[in-house]
Amino acid sequence: MTDLLTLFSDPAVLAALVTLIVMEVVLGIDNLIFISILSNKLPEHQRQKARRVGIALALIMRLALLSMISWIVGLTAPVFDLGIVGPPGAHGEPAFETQFSWRDLILIAGGLFLLWKATKEIHHAMDPVPSDHDILDKEATAALNFGGAIVQILLLDMVFSVDSILTAVGMTDHLPVMVIAVVVAVLVMLLAADPLANFINRNPTVVMLALGFLLMIGAVLIADGFGVHVPKxxxxxxxxxxxxxxxxxxxxxxxxxxxxxxxxxxxxxxx
Structure with missing residues (x-):
């Protein structure tokens, strides 16, 4: 306890904590939008429970990753190199990286999943006269059970958690600061989950806007995985x-x- 009081008596540490909390809350918006859209497809009596479970899983995953910081940092080490040179950029360097780490692969997979999911939902929303194939697809979507929703939320939680923890590691060396920032950010997500999901559900145009956000987030994740860093x-x-x-x-x-x-x-x- 004394060590913690000494640590947080440092203004630089407090400044890092506040900055990291803001960053973690902002990064959590992506996660929250996906959870809101997916939970709204469940029966009404299961929606709130799905959001609670999804956010709890996000917290557990982030804390678990914080307990393995040395391993999570190791995810940025290259695991293979394609050995090709992309088209030259503005300064003659390749336009994208040819070395890929586990973090890159996780981001690319998560981005592709978001693009697929958002495109599929936009198609369902825009097609007023469904074909036989779409009817079967919509029946399958309607039959989405609680477990299936949680699995999809868990997959995206993993992607966003890796990005979140690597951001935290890059901003401070103090584990207590990271833990507090992550817990506060997830609590904010928990408080905002129901109002956001209900607002999205009541306004069809907002649903389309949120799906557009998911498309953009998916594209940014894929670009980041290829080493093209778009400022957040x-x-x-x-x-x-x-x-x-x-x-x-x-x-x-x-x-x-x-x-x-x-x-x-x-x-x-x-x-």
Whole structure:
């Protein structure tokens, strides 16, 4: 306890803790959007439980990875090299890395899964007249059981947890700081899970926007796996701007709906 008090009496450590908490919360948005969309496909009485279990698994996985920091850092070591040279970049270097680590492979696999899942959901949302194949596919989707949802959430938890912990390791050397930041970030996810999922479920246009976010996140994960690093600030700024525009659209639609309702009521009163 004395060591912890001494550690957190250092302003630099406190600053690192606050910065890391903000980073972990922001990184958790991706995880939370996926959990919200997937849990909304379950029967209503199972949705909240699926979100709770999914977020609990995210916390357990992050804490487990923190207990194996030396191993998690080792995931960044190259495991094979394709031995090819990509098209030259701006400074003559290859446009993408040819050496791949386990972290790269995990990010690429997670990105491909997100692209597949989001594309499939967008197709279902956009196709008003399903074919026989789509009917069978939708029946299978409707029959998605609780266990199947948890397995998919667990797979994405692993991808986002690896990225989260590597971010934490890169920002501080103090394990207690990492643990506190991860726990606080997951608690924020837990508090935001139900409101976010319910909001997405009530607004079909927000569902499409969230699926667009998943497509972008999947593409960024794949690019990161190939060594093309897109600054996270650009990604989250674009997401925030899109969310702001959609919020204004929602307010506009509600204002028009109230105006139409008031006009209809006045017409009925005149009669």
């Amino acid at each position: 600030g650009y990604i989250y700024a674009a997401m925030a701007f899109s969310a702001l525009v959609e919020t204004l659209n929602i307010f506009s639609r509600r204002a028009h709906a109230r105006k139409r309702a008031a006009t209809a009521q006045m017409g009925e009163g005149g009669d």
